[in-house]
Amino acid sequence: xxxxxxxPRYLIKTRGQQVTLSCSPISGHRSVSWYQQTPGQGLQFLFxxxxxxxxxKGNFPGRFSGRQFSNSRSExxxxxxxxGDSALYLCASSSTGEYTEAFFGQGTRLTVV
Amino acid sequence: AQSVAxxxxxxxxxxxxxxxxxxxxxxxxxPYLFWYVQYPNRGLQFLLKYITGDNLVKGxxxxxxxxxxxxxSFHLKKPSALVSDSALYFCAVRDPGKGGATNKxxxxxxxxxxxxx
Numbered sequence: 580x581x582x583x584x585x586x587p588r589y590l591i592k593t594r595g596q597q598v599t600l601s602c603s604p605i606s607g608h609r610s611v612s613w614y615q616q617t618p619g620q621g622l623q624f625l626f627x628x629x630x631x632x633x634x635x636k637g638n639f640p641g642r643f644s645g646r647q648f649s650n651s652r653s654e655x656x657x658x659x660x661x662x663g664d665s666a667l668y669l670c671a672s673s674s675t676g677e678y679t680e681a682f683f684g685q686g687t688r689l690t691v692v
Numbered sequence: 693a694q695s696v697a698x699x700x701x702x703x704x705x706x707x708x709x710x711x712x713x714x715x716x717x718x719x720x721x722x723p724y725l726f727w728y729v730q731y732p733n734r735g736l737q738f739l740l741k742y743i744t745g746d747n748l749v750k751g752x753x754x755x756x757x758x759x760x761x762x763x764x765s766f767h768l769k770k771p772s773a774l775v776s777d778s779a780l781y782f783c784a785v786r787d788p789g790k791g792g793a794t795n796k797x798x799x800x801x802x803x804x805x806x807x808x809x
Contacts, residue, residue, distance in 0.1 A: 583735070610795050622782065622799040635789060635796045669735055673795040678743045680726060681795055683735035 581606065583672050583684035591690045597658040600687045604651050604672030611653040612681060613645060616667040625668075628653055660691045694719045694787045696766075698800035705773045706808050713768040713803045715783030724786040725766045726797065727757055729779050736782065742766060753777070773807045780804050 584603040592598050604611050612635075613625040624637040628647035645655040651672075657664055667688050671681035695718045705711045717723055724743055728736040740751025747759045757768050768781060783800040 585735075612795055612797075614797075614799075621801050624787075624796050624798070627794060627796055629793070635794050637796075671736075671795070671797075677793065678724065678741070679795070680738045680741050681797060682738060683728075685733075685735045688733070 583670055583682055585668075585670050585684035585687050587687060588685065589688045589690075591692060592660050593692055594660055594662060596660050597656060598660060598689060599654055599656045600668055600670075600689070602653045602655075602670030602672075602684060604653070604670075605674075605682055608672035608674050608682075609651050610673040610675070611647055611651065612671045612673070613653070613655050614669045614671065615639075616669060616686070617665075622669075625655065657689075662691050665689060665691045694785045694798050696725075696783045696785050696798060696800040698781075698783055698803045700803050701801075702804045702806060704806045704808065707775050708772050711770050711773040711777070711805065711807070713781050713783075713805060715766045715768065715800060717764050717766060717783075717785050719785060721788065723759075723766075725757075725759065726784040726786075727751065727755070727766075727768050728782045728784060728799075730782065730802075731779050739768070739781075773805075775807050775809050778805055778807045 586601045610629045612627040627635040631647045642658045647653045667686045669686045670684045673681045726741045727739040742759045750756045784797040787796045787798045
């Protein structure tokens with residue numbers, strides 16, 4: 580089974596621009612979560628989508644948004660980029676079930692200059 | 693609110709010696725606990741989880757974890773460390789939030805494990 584695929588792996592953007600990151604979950608997984616990882620704040624939950632609906636959201640500004648498509652693929656968008664948005668963005672997929680673990684992609688390294 | 697704490701930023705151990713990476717938790721309700729490992733410039737790899745049942749949980753790559761309810765701890769252990777075990781280890785707890793189904797995880801700050809040859 581293919582794992583979680585995130586594209587692109589690396590991105591460099593300029594302050595004020597917007598960016599879209601993509602995540603393809605493991606086949607059959609309907610839950611996709613996004614996390615931001617930085618040296619200062621560690622791993623922080625952004626949001627979770629399940630069957631195209633956002634079912635949980637972390638404490639991030641409205642510049643961070645996401646969506647999920649009918650094939651469970653997910654995208655997250657960050658508008659009006661700030662230097663502090665530089666981070667590793669991780670996507671995780673989980674199967675249906677109450678006690679399942681999350682499987683992570685390799686992440687997208689975003690650098691804002 | 694759910695939380696986990698990893699009191700050690702770094703753990704150093706010699707190859708062949710046993711290793712322990714500590715994690716304590718604070719939850720309301722039943723704790724659903726996880727351990728993940730991260731190698732440089734990579735995502736997180738699942739090692740093991742505790743949902744209910746036996747307090748000793750066995751996972752991938754020879755790792756195990758001991759759940760202790762009275763001490764609210766979930767320490768990761770391995771009988772004999774390998775140099776290739778050197779990585780960043782994260783403890784996590786599922787956060788049910790306002791209730792209902794969710795896969796949201798709250799992570800600890802991570803512990804860097806360094807295994808010397």
